[in-house]
Amino acid sequence: MAKNKALVIVPTYNEAKNIERLLTEVLTLKLPKGWSIDALVMDDTSPDGTAKIVKKLEKDVFPGRIFLHTGKKEGLGRALQRAFDAALTYNHDVIMTMDADFSHMPADIPQLLSAIDDGADVAVGSRYIEGGMIPGNWPLSLIIRTRIATAVARWVGGVSDELHELTTNFRAIRREALEKIKYNDVQANGYGIQIFLANAITSNGFRVTEVPITFRSRVHGSSKARTKDVLEFFKIAYSLNADSPAKQTMRFVAVGLSGTVVNLLMLWFLERTTGSTLPIISFVAIQASILWNFMWHTLFTFRKTSENQSMIVRLIRYEGASIVSQALMLGTYTILNYLLGVYFLLAQFLGIALAFTVNYYLSTKYIWTKSRLHAR
Ligand SMILES: Nc1nc2c(ncn2[C@@H]2O[C@H](COP(=O)(O)OP(=O)(O)OP(=O)(O)O)[C@@H](O)[C@H]2O)c(=O)[nH]1
Ligand SMILES: [Mg+2]
Incomplete structure (x- = not known):
């Protein structure tokens, strides 16, 4: 019997084209010794029927290994907050998050879990350390966007430079560490939640390991990033540290x-x-x-x-x-x-x-x- 149980949170909005393959790859991964893995899908009532696909997959192929939660569409930040609440009601030792659009590769999951095995409280999938990669064809505008977001997080938010990757949604965190993070305290609808979490991870005395990952552009479906999230991002950055x-x-x-x-x-x-x-x-x-x-x-x-x-x-x-x-x-x-x-x-x-x-x-x-x- 497995000693360590991981639960992968996948937030979804209109990911019908990705979700079945993603969950299948995640749930059939070869994991480090002693690990088992389940998935929690937080679907915000996607009109494209993402939830239906998830339900069917759970019933037909992975009974008891996929937990489907639904909510109304309030953005990625809120979806993650609800998903963390839900995840903590199960008995997994490690909670993970990843995108549904194959930007994060399931094949990188075992490395994140190995980092936990090696003593990390939090393992962060990072594009910005040696061995990490962004797509060769990534538009300059996107590269600049993440660079600016990182600079804002550090300058305005005072997020520690102990962590190179601040804007990812690809992490593994021990249950006890997640329980210490007051993730519901931040008003975050958009991706601003990521720098809140990055700051929480580095300011709580957790042992943090960054694992190099290969990041890819979305394969199917469309992006949900909105301009009003940018303002919210600044607001969250500003609220993080009085000492930034x-x-x-x-x-x-x-x-x-x-x-x-x-x-x-x-x-x-x-x-x-x-x-x-x-x-x-x-x-x-x-x-x-x-x-x-x-x-x-x-x-x-x-x-x-x-x-x-x-x-x-x-x-x-x-x-x-x-x-x-x-x-x-x-x-x-x-x-x-x-x-x-x-x-x-x-x-x-x-x-x-x-x-x-x-x-x-x-x-x-x-x-x-x-x-x-x-x-x-
Ligand atoms: N539940 C839920 N999931 C969301 C919401 N917005 C985005 N997501 C999911 O969060 C993950 C990241 O969103 P993306 O749209 O890929 O955002 P991005 O990576 O910044 O942009 P692209 O990859 O260019 O599309 C994906 O799995 C989305 O389906 C939301 O409002 N609710
Ligand atoms: Mg994406």
């Missing part, structure tokens, strides 16, 4: 702007109280803004960064970074305006942009560094 690079950058800019105001107010105050406009008041105002920025970067911009060096070391480093920034501003202005004749405001603006970028880089790399060990 994009949010951190926005906080960094906000603090920087407030520091400029503090700088000017201080200068005004010093002139008022001392009656002097000597460079010393500019120096004091600059120091005040550096202290101000330092305080708010610590309390606000990088609030989640674990403390792994003393405050005083950070402050000294921040002073250093500020000096570098100012030198860059002055240098850029001098080169662009004085030597190359660039319009003075533009020269100054480019200097500010460069100084900001470098300051941000130094801040994240040397001052408010993330300790990876703590983050896990």
Whole structure:
């Protein structure tokens, strides 16, 4: 008797041309030793009669091995949420997901299960690691689309770079891991659910293994991807991590702007109280803004960064970074305006942009560094 039971979730909408062959291939696979496999089809009342084919296949060929669930059409995200709920009511050790359109090859399933055998809590079928493949004839627009989606997931969503493949629906996950993921908490109708899951997988301390897969273009039927899913995708990405690079950058800019105001107010105050406009008041105002920025970067911009060096070391480093920034501003202005004749405001603006970028880089790399060990 098999020790390990896998259940493959296949969401379907109008997959009448694919589903019989797909299920047949999945349910007759040669699996690693000790494994058995069943399938759960989540069909959203496909008008092309997908469910009827599934029912007949279950009755005639694979009795007790195909679980058909149906729902109304609410998109892939909702279909997966319902399917996970349903899957957990059975007694399988590992829950898998894959597309019905042969984009994911049943022949890659055994490798995902082997990864679980080797100790992974989650195995992810990946196109973007060595050995993984996308079709040679894949249109550039599709390649760009997945690349942008991945960049958004990382930049806006802060999804860990531990995982290369964020937009796939080809995974195997241990029941205990799936039970820990609050997959119903996300409002996802479209494929945005994939980055939610990618983030959940990498932020729960699971052992994750990526397995190279060969991805293929849909063979039969038509695509269901919709433009409104793109907006939802951004919304989900934005909601994932308070600490994503994009949010951190926005906080960094906000603090920087407030520091400029503090700088000017201080200068005004010093002139008022001392009656002097000597460079010393500019120096004091600059120091005040550096202290101000330092305080708010610590309390606000990088609030989640674990403390792994003393405050005083950070402050000294921040002073250093500020000096570098100012030198860059002055240098850029001098080169662009004085030597190359660039319009003075533009020269100054480019200097500010460069100084900001470098300051941000130094801040994240040397001052408010993330300790990876703590983050896990
Ligand atoms: N139950 C259910 N399944 C869906 C829904 N939308 C898509 N699917 C299924 O989810 C899987 C992936 O959808 P696809 O239409 O292939 O999306 P895609 O891979 O981004 O696009 P193409 O491969 O180009 O068509 C397929 O098995 C679909 O049948 C839905 O609203 N409900
Ligand atoms: Mg597809």
